[in-house]
Amino acid sequence: MNLFPIVGRELLVASRRRETQLIRFVTALTAIVVLAWMFIVMRMDNAPPHQFSQIIFGVIAGFAFFFCNLAGVRLTADTLSEEKRNGTLGLLFLTNLRGLDVVLGKMSACSLQAVFGLMAVAPVMMVPLLMGGVDPAEVGRMVGVLFAALFMSLSVGMACSALFKSSKAAIGVTFLVILILNFGIPVISIVLDEYNYISSSDSEFLACFSSGPMFPLGFSSNFSGNSPLFYQSLATALSVGIVSLGFSVWWAQRAWQDREAKPSAAAKMRPVEAISRRTKLLDDNPAYWLGVRWRWRPLLVWAAVFAGFMLWLWGLLENGRWDDEENLMTLWCTFTGFKLWIASASCDRFREDRQQGSLELLLATPLIYSDFSLGQARRLLWQFGWPLSLVLATVPFMMAYSDSDSWPIYFVGLGMLVADIWVMHFVGMQLSLTSRKPTYSGSGVALRILFLPWFIWGGVMLLLVLRSPRRPQDWVDEYFFIGLWFFVGIANNLFWGLRSMNDLKANFRQVAARAAGA
Known part of the structure; x- marks a missing residue:
């Protein structure tokens, strides 16, 4: 018995797409080009490899973290909303499919490109490990951070797609939510600490109730002594992803029905001059x-x-x-x-x-x-x-x-x-x-x-x-x-x-x- 029929079908179709293989190749090639370019620049300064391996690792991981956060904006923010605009979302629920089947199927089809791209970048991140200066545990933590950020971004995109019908609204709100999740609470904690409303330790604790701090805390230089804060931020990202995914499953079954459009109060009271204009x-x-x-x-x-x-x-x-x-x-x-x-x-x-x-x-x-x-x-x-x-x-x-x-x-x-x-x-x-x-x-x-x-x-x-x-x-x-x-x-x-x-x-x-x- 296939518990998730749409997931299996969508994964099979997406894996055979030419675009999926092309994105994986281009992502790996881009990471290799960045690695080679930084290696050439660093070698021009005659620095030993172990000194600039951390810089190379940080730059590649930073680019990967940035694109993982944008994956939901690009891939899943206009999935369910497109079905609603086309009037086909309700057809899926005329069958015996559940909301979980539909959401996971759409998410798996759209996220396969991002997962393949991240898997293509992971081996390139191992090169600084071979150069020395980068701890194997640091590489493992960073890979976990990237997959957590990717899961959170894709889930938030699915939630916004289930909530809105307009593609522009869904994409814009997804971007805004991801931005707030990464920088909103840290900025508030910094401001409160700057004006002495809270202590520095409380500021760090408050800032880690967001997904942004898990990236800098994943490096070995910041992880030692701050491991509880790292796992707190990582757990926040995973929790937001799970809650967003659950919301999209719950709301998708209720969002496919068209509601009666009612004229706004401003339209009813529009003056004659505005109508003439x-x-x-x-x-x-x-x-x-x-x-x-x-x-x-x-x-x-x-x-x-x-x-x-x-x-x-x-x-x-x-x-x-x-x-x-x-x-x-x-x-x-x-x-x-x-x-x-x-x-x-x-x-x-x-x-x-x-x-x-x-x-x-x-x-x-x-x-x-x-x-x-x-x-x-x-x-x-x-x-x-x-x-x-x-x-x-x-x-x-x-x-x-x-x-x-x-x-x-x-x-x-x-x-x-x-x-x-x-x-x-x-x-x-x-x-x-x-x-x-x-x-x-x-x-x-x-x-x-x-x-x-x-x-x-x-x-x-x-x-x-x-x-x-x-x-x-x-x-x-x-x-x-x-x-x-x-x-x-x-x-x-x-x-x-x-x-x-x-x-x-x-x-x-x-x-x-x-x-x-x-």
């Missing part, structure tokens, strides 16, 4: 009208800007000073946050239409590519225009209190901000139509526009360093690094931007028709 927007550009229906989206951006400002103000009051490094780091973090958000927002229109099966209705209208492009541009300006303008208004004041030697960095950063936003507008439209899974089209935009230039820049720098007979500090300065980064970023933007723009202009109807029929 929205009618004018509909006549002006229907694509723009569709995008601005969710009036809370700019409020979320304002809330994020306010939270960032309060964090900046707290840091300023604590340190009592603000110099070039703090200014540049603040702007870099702010611009990165805006870019990631815009990368996701640029895919919203066609992504939502494909998920809801309403893309065919848009294609039945006489709207052309320029209408959709202009509507999305206006919608992005409506959502991000004023908050981003407020942030940009602070740049001259930061430059005034900075050394003139750092001004080129400000100009390059501002130029790349404009270029990246321009490119993401077109690439987001194309990927939301052509991606096999429209839910993750935003991550495809971020990978091509925001992360790929850094990989190219790092590869070029490594190649120049290895081929140069002189030391890098003898022939390059910071302006060379900045100029190379700007050149790589602009070239990458031109490639993807012109490619997407020309494809959409020439073949928009054909691309959209293929997406509607997919």
Whole structure:
């Protein structure tokens, strides 16, 4: 008797997928490349292997821990919610399947890629052990930490997927919960300790009621004397995973039924002026009208800007000073946050239409590519225009209190901000139509526009360093690094931007028709 029929079937199907084997190969290859790159850099300093083996082990384990925490966001956060949007979740419960069968089946099918990837990284983590300087028990603890983080992340993703129907809400809440589980309680404990509300020992004890501390405590230098705290944090991660998995099993059996949609109180009391304004927007550009229906989206951006400002103000009051490094780091973090958000927002229109099966209705209208492009541009300006303008208004004041030697960095950063936003507008439209899974089209935009230039820049720098007979500090300065980064970023933007723009202009109807029929 097969106790979990869906689990066995999904594991069998997933194990035969070409994508599963490819991800395992790419993960192992990436870990080997990182290991080789760090080994070359360390050997250039003529350091003995046992001294930098711990650094190599920490870097590889850190990357693995980061991706294990994001596994739930990427793999399981849109599993049950996709079934609910398609109206197929209820069909599963018409059989004799239990909620446990459905949840474990979906989770096993989606998590096999992550498990295979982690198993591919584990042998690479053994290389520093052979170099000396790393304890075998340390490797064992770190492998346990990685699997615990992976289980917690996948379970939280399943719980959020069972709770929400929208893919964006499920993915966003999953990311927020994982972020809070790793950093929320430790930050609170640090603040309480800083202002002498609790003692240092109580602060450490409180911080370990989260999953984040188990990673640094897993290293031998921190484990000795803190083993109870390590096991406390590890138990917290496993407990959160078990509770999340149990919640998803319990809620999945109750979440498949559609509830009657009721108009909100605000919609009932909407004034005549608002109705007239929205009618004018509909006549002006229907694509723009569709995008601005969710009036809370700019409020979320304002809330994020306010939270960032309060964090900046707290840091300023604590340190009592603000110099070039703090200014540049603040702007870099702010611009990165805006870019990631815009990368996701640029895919919203066609992504939502494909998920809801309403893309065919848009294609039945006489709207052309320029209408959709202009509507999305206006919608992005409506959502991000004023908050981003407020942030940009602070740049001259930061430059005034900075050394003139750092001004080129400000100009390059501002130029790349404009270029990246321009490119993401077109690439987001194309990927939301052509991606096999429209839910993750935003991550495809971020990978091509925001992360790929850094990989190219790092590869070029490594190649120049290895081929140069002189030391890098003898022939390059910071302006060379900045100029190379700007050149790589602009070239990458031109490639993807012109490619997407020309494809959409020439073949928009054909691309959209293929997406509607997919």
